Amino acid sequence: MAAATIANLAAVPTASLAYLKAARLESSPQSASSSLRVRSISSQSASSSSSSPRVRASKCNCFERILINPGCHHFSQDAVFRAERAHHHRINASVNEVHVGNQASELVLINASVQQFLDTHAKCTTIEEKGINRNVSVENFEQLLMEKAQQVKQEIERTCIFLIGMMGSGKSTVGRLMSEALGYKFLDSDNVIESYAGGLSVAEIFQTFKEEGFRKLESQALRELSLTSDLVVATGGGAVVQHQNWTYLRNGITVWLDVPVPALAHRVTAVGTGTRPLLGGDCGGYDQALARLSKIFEERGPAYANADVTVSLQSLALTLACEDVSELTPTAITVQVLEELIQHSRLTKRYFRAPVCY
Ligand SMILES: Nc1ncnc2c1ncn2[C@@H]1O[C@H](COP(=O)(O)OP(=O)(O)OP(=O)(O)O)[C@@H](O)[C@H]1O
Numbered sequence: 467m468a469a470a471t472i473a474n475l476a477a478v479p480t481a482s483l484a485y486l487k488a489a490r491l492e493s494s495p496q497s498a499s500s501s502l503r504v505r506s507i508s509s510q511s512a513s514s515s516s517s518s519p520r521v522r523a524s525k526c527n528c529f530e531r532i533l534i535n536p537g538c539h540h541f542s543q544d545a546v547f548r549a550e551r552a553h554h555h556r557i558n559a560s561v562n563e564v565h566v567g568n569q570a571s572e573l574v575l576i577n578a579s580v581q582q583f584l585d586t587h588a589k590c591t592t593i594e595e596k597g598i599n600r601n602v603s604v605e606n607f608e609q610l611l612m613e614k615a616q617q618v619k620q621e622i623e624r625t626c627i628f629l630i631g632m633m634g635s636g637k638s639t640v641g642r643l644m645s646e647a648l649g650y651k652f653l654d655s656d657n658v659i660e661s662y663a664g665g666l667s668v669a670e671i672f673q674t675f676k677e678e679g680f681r682k683l684e685s686q687a688l689r690e691l692s693l694t695s696d697l698v699v700a701t702g703g704g705a706v707v708q709h710q711n712w713t714y715l716r717n718g719i720t721v722w723l724d725v726p727v728p729a730l731a732h733r734v735t736a737v738g739t740g741t742r743p744l745l746g747g748d749c750g751g752y753d754q755a756l757a758r759l760s761k762i763f764e765e766r767g768p769a770y771a772n773a774d775v776t777v778s779l780q781s782l783a784l785t786l787a788c789e790d791v792s793e794l795t796p797t798a799i800t801v802q803v804l805e806e807l808i809q810h811s812r813l814t815k816r817y818f819r820a821p822v823c824y
């Protein structure tokens with residue numbers, strides 16, 4: 467690790483440390499003192515620590531932002547690497563030493579002022595609640611999912627949530643997780659359409675009734691779904707194209723899962739494109755899927771952008787200093803969706819909904 471790089475890291479403002487400095491552990495049987503001290507990394511502390519005991523770095527989903535390792539006396543390569551990577555993406559980051567009583571611990575802090583994500587997802591209260599001396603990863607995202615879901619429920623008052631986005635963007639995956647956390651039902655509009663067509667698959671409906679026939683059934687399904695409540699819907703990738711569908715979608719809250727096209731192509735080719743008529747069958751592989759998805763996205767991008775809430779995986783990955791969106795787990799994405807929903811609901815209660823543009 468070049469000293470200059472570490473010095474650069476230390477020079478990054480660490481505004482988010484303020485809350486830690488003020489933190490106090492209420493009762494901590496294992497620690498001699500309940501006070502928490504935080505010291506940011508400096509080139510001096512890093513180089514002088516080379517003979518200290520090795521640090522084990524733990525991982526919590528892809529949000530390995532704050533790592534607590536009681537008993538350590540120097541910064542692990544892993545911690546410094548993570549902070550450096552964040553810094554490389556122009557995200558404020560620091561590696562810190564935290565003292566709980568006589569115990570020194572390691573803490574990686576990435577201060578993503580670019581989005582509110584980090585501020586809202588890793589409050590000091592979480593550290594206090596879990597107890598820094600218990601060797602836990604601060605962020606337990608399963609729990610966070612439930613906490614955010616409770617807040618969303620209060621905010622949205624049973625309103626239906628429509629997930630929109632390209633094929634393979636994770637609408638079904640995220641939708642299921644969300645519905646479980648919210649205690650809502652989950653439906654995939656493609657399945658509703660298949661039931662209208664007497665059990666024919668989407669591919670068979672395209673073959674028999676052409677795309678036009680499929681879109682008619684799709685509109686009918688969306689209309690029916692929009693009349694319900696306590697429901698999360700994974701819509702078909704093309705649901706946003708017809709103007710009429712927006713009158714249905716606007717009965718609920720629309721959430722766009724914005725996933726980079728190459729990631730979509732990887733996902734859909736991994737499971738096979740045979741069931742997706744617009745991708746032209748299985749034989750083309752990744753390159754064909756990428757070409758077709760790129761073209762479709764070019765046409766539909768502006769329509770997706772009409773969503774009430776947009777969750778960009780690219781931004782989320784950047785914020786969390788992930789190297790690629792593929793590092794983002796469905797749970798992490800769902801937590802972000804819920805967070806955005808909370809923000810959106812609070813805003814729209816104060817203002818009004820944006821008009822649909824074509
Ligand atoms: N966060 C993720 N990371 C990696 N793979 C994912 C992620 N989310 C979903 N996938 C995978 O991508 C594929 C498509 O996901 P999913 O079916 O949820 O997308 P969808 O938007 O509902 O697609 P479609 O509109 O085509 O039905 C699945 O194989 C799923 O396991």
Ligand SMILES: O=C(O)C1=C[C@@H](O)[C@@H](O)[C@H](O)C1
Nearest residue numbers: 633656668702703704742743
């Ligand atoms: O993007 C699309 O237009 C589609 C997506 C799928 O979910 C299905 O609704 C169908 O294959 C069409």
